[in-house]
Amino acid sequence: MRRNTTIIAALLILFVLSVFAFLAARPGNSLLTVNGKNSTIPVAAPVRLATVTPVRHCFSEPITGEGYFEAQVVRVPSLAKSTVTAVYVAEGDTVSKGQLLAEFDDTFARLETESAALQISTAVANWKRIAIGSSHRLTQERPEEGQLEAWAADLQLKTLQQQNQLFQSLQNEGFLPVRKQLEMDRQMIEQSRRKQQADLDREVATRGVEQSLHVAENEIRQAVQRYQEAKAFQNAHRIYSPTNGTVQEVNLVVGEHNFKTGGTAITLHHGLWFAANIDQRSVDRIQVGQPSHVILDAYIGQPLAAEVIDVDSLVAVNAGGPDSSNPVRSNGMQGPEWPVTFKVRLEVEPHDNLKFVPGMSGYALLPTQRERWAIPLDAVTVLSRTRAEVWIQDHFAPNGMRKQTVYLGAIDRDQVEVRQGIKPTDQVIRNHRFASWR
Numbered sequence: 001m002r003r004n005t006t007i008i009a010a011l012l013i014l015f016v017l018s019v020f021a022f023l024a025a026r027p028g029n030s031l032l033t034v035n036g037k038n039s040t041i042p043v044a045a046p047v048r049l050a051t052v053t054p055v056r057h058c059f060s061e062p063i064t065g066e067g068y069f070e071a072q073v074v075r076v077p078s079l080a081k082s083t084v085t086a087v088y089v090a091e092g093d094t095v096s097k098g099q100l101l102a103e104f105d106d107t108f109a110r111l112e113t114e115s116a117a118l119q120i121s122t123a124v125a126n127w128k129r130i131a132i133g134s135s136h137r138l139t140q141e142r143p144e145e146g147q148l149e150a151w152a153a154d155l156q157l158k159t160l161q162q163q164n165q166l167f168q169s170l171q172n173e174g175f176l177p178v179r180k181q182l183e184m185d186r187q188m189i190e191q192s193r194r195k196q197q198a199d200l201d202r203e204v205a206t207r208g209v210e211q212s213l214h215v216a217e218n219e220i221r222q223a224v225q226r227y228q229e230a231k232a233f234q235n236a237h238r239i240y241s242p243t244n245g246t247v248q249e250v251n252l253v254v255g256e257h258n259f260k261t262g263g264t265a266i267t268l269h270h271g272l273w274f275a276a277n278i279d280q281r282s283v284d285r286i287q288v289g290q291p292s293h294v295i296l297d298a299y300i301g302q303p304l305a306a307e308v309i310d311v312d313s314l315v316a317v318n319a320g321g322p323d324s325s326n327p328v329r330s331n332g333m334q335g336p337e338w339p340v341t342f343k344v345r346l347e348v349e350p351h352d353n354l355k356f357v358p359g360m361s362g363y364a365l366l367p368t369q370r371e372r373w374a375i376p377l378d379a380v381t382v383l384s385r386t387r388a389e390v391w392i393q394d395h396f397a398p399n400g401m402r403k404q405t406v407y408l409g410a411i412d413r414d415q416v417e418v419r420q421g422i423k424p425t426d427q428v429i430r431n432h433r434f435a436s437w438r
Helices: 002-025 107-132 143-172 178-235
Strands: 030-034 037-041 055-077 084-087 100-104 238-240 245-250 264-279 291-296 304-317 340-348 361-376 387-393 401-412 415-420
Touching: 055 245, 055 340, 055 401, 055 415, 100 264, 107 178, 264 304, 264 361, 291 340, 340 361, 361 401
Parallel strands: none
Antiparallel strands: 030 037, 055 264, 055 361, 084 100, 100 238, 245 264, 264 340, 291 304, 291 361, 304 340, 361 415, 387 401, 401 415
């Protein structure tokens, strides 16, 4: 009897243990001791996961690029072989267009100009003499004299014709010998030839006057050209600024003789702009006229208003200075990353209390906006600057979710751009760190 009781008790204990084991194995339940008693309470209640789908978000992304002030170099030459008598500017001076910069000794050039002016006066006087026919050079171009000679020859011919008629009547009556008549005929023939020659000379003289006047006019023009050349040569002894700008270098010394023409006497900087080197990935995001800011190393903390005036879309291996020969950083794929940039020129608004000169360094800040696919920041686990992990709700995956690697872009407050890795219809789990994975 006692043995049966023992067997029954053992079976009862085994049954109770089996019940406890069954209850402990149920999901979401655990056996805990509360006030010294065994009880079952939920310790991992089902969690309702919060999910979102990617949305289009407008990101405000400032583009930055290092750079420095640039200006156009203008080299002003010296054209006179003479002694420097005065230099009116020094390096760093601001000059305006047409301002006198330096002077050379122009004694000989001034004499050449005065001589050329006298040649003009002489040429004009000679033209006037030709016009009135009193020039000593006119031997055939005198129509008035030719006309007078033609008139006299004509008058003599008429006189001889009258005498010939008288001689013929006397000869017919027998009072004049034949030889007298023949002499009269010879004189008439000679006088006719003289008259024709006088007419020809008069016509030639009339035509020659026009050509002589044309020659005299050309001499006046040549004299004027020689004067202009002499005046230009004299003016070359003074150097004027061809444009507004800043003096960069002066290569003249007072008292020094300039032996070579065409050399650079003074170097100017014309215009002033900030040239920023922008990463090639932003080549399609910058437009002429776009407002921006420039922060100079000389004026830290003072953003200067600026505007894009030119975009040079030709990219080059440049790290904001001379051409690079070494990479600046690794690109994360076991290879070098070269600083490939393009140049953007900005016009900086002038400031009364600030001075800008070529070579001043700093960086440009260009605000831009663009619309991209984005998800909340609390939905990603960042692995690097451009790569992260997200959990996507997937009913066919274990525990109803799967891990996905995505590539990130811009970050704006609580949103982050997703460039690659998910689709617009994916349900991305938020705050997945606090969700129950098992």
